[in-house]
Amino acid sequence: MALVNEHFLKLQSSYLFTDIAKKVNTFKVTHPKSKIIRMGIGDVTQPLAPAVIEAMHRAIDEMSRKETFHGYGPEQGYSFLIDAIIKNDFESRGIFIEPGEVFISDGAKSDCGNIGDILRHDNSIGVTDPVYPVYIDSNVMAGRTGNLVNGKWSDVVYIPCTAENNFVPDLPSRRVDIIYLCYPNNPTGTTLSKDELKKWVNYALANDTLIMFDAAYEAYIQDPDIPHSIYEIKGAKKVAIEFRSFSKTAGFTGVRCGYTVVPKELKAFTLKGEGVSLNKLWNRRQCTKFNGTSYISQRGAEAVYSPEGKEQIKATIQYYMTNAKIMCEGLTDCGLKVYGGKNAPYLWVKAPDGLSSWKFFEKLLYEVNIIGTPGVGFGPCGEGYLRLTAFGDRNETEEAIERLRKWTR
DSSP states (O other): OOOOOGGGGGSOSSOHHHHHHHHHHHHHHHOTTOOOEEOSSOOOOSOOOHHHHHHHHHHHHHHTSGGGOOOSOOTTOOHHHHHHHIIIIIGGGTOOOOGGGEEEESOHHHHHHHGGGGSOTTOOEEEEESOOHHHHHHHHHHTOSOOEETTEETTEEEEEOOGGGTTOOOOOSSOOSEEEEESSOTTTOOOOOHHHHHHHHHHHHHHTOEEEEEOTTGGGOOOTTSOSOGGGSTTGGGTEEEEEESHHHHSTTTTOOEEEEOOTTOEEEOTTOOEEEHHHHHHHHHHHHOOOOOHHHHHHHHHTTSHHHHHHHHHHHHHHHHHHHHHHHHHHHTTOOEEEOSSSSEEEEEOGGGOOHHHHHHHIIIIIOEEOEEGGGGOGGGTTEEEEESOSOHHHHHHHHHHHHHHHO
């Protein structure tokens, strides 16, 4: 008799965005003529940069000829992309990363969920609250979270990020083995200064804590004083794994390409206290469970770092950040309290009149035909908020704000 992994049974019946889709589909059936503007799920709307398209076309042409055809590639990624990443994302910021420390993947979400494969099931974890659901759910699957009690997992240390502390998390109330940090933050759109991030690195160094640092939105940082990588902090390579993505940076949500940095000096420990290289374990895991990111996708990602690619990507990011500015100003004019949207493509909107997250979601859907993401879906501290994204079309963004202005008059 085959037995299931019963930790999966602890998961809530459906994923947050599945619940949203069900509610939206119900609305569409009952209101077939209503035009919905989607500002909830963080998918991009602008096409791939011309430099990326040209590079992918060349790669496809290569696949059509026997002498340039590519079959299985290295599980760690092709050196041409790894070298471009190191030169542009790290060397340019004074950070030394070895080629063997960069692992190309099909996206940051996959790696954030899979990284737990190389860590024991009984590690304690801490998360900022609200938080990207994948961090929690993947640890539920691994058996690290305990049981769900009144909306919180019993073995998870929640670190509140609220308006009261300016969305800057305090150090955890007790020592934990693993900390998840995402900055710029999804869902709140807020950031950490260099001094604030240094506090976390120092905590990890003092407590043998592993930091999982999700930097998927670093390309949206506008403030020159905000760090783009945790490795800008001295000592971080001893305690942190960093996840990066081309999904939001370069519109690769449908192409799929990202990467993870696992420094060679980073260690975890056996029960006997022996240090083990996480770089070696992650490499072994990838060689066993992952067949590598497609050659075509990697050539496209390489083009992101070309002179033309950089300018084109910069223009697309500015397009989304202009959307964010329009949204911030419009929502504020409507009398709503808004956070984020300055160094990230997400806006964190306080629900008016004490409404719950889902009530606010439903009012916007049924009365304004706008879709957001209920904040409570990101954790207990998200209750009473809605996440909006700036990844929409400009005309629809402006139309949504005009609808909201009329709604709030």
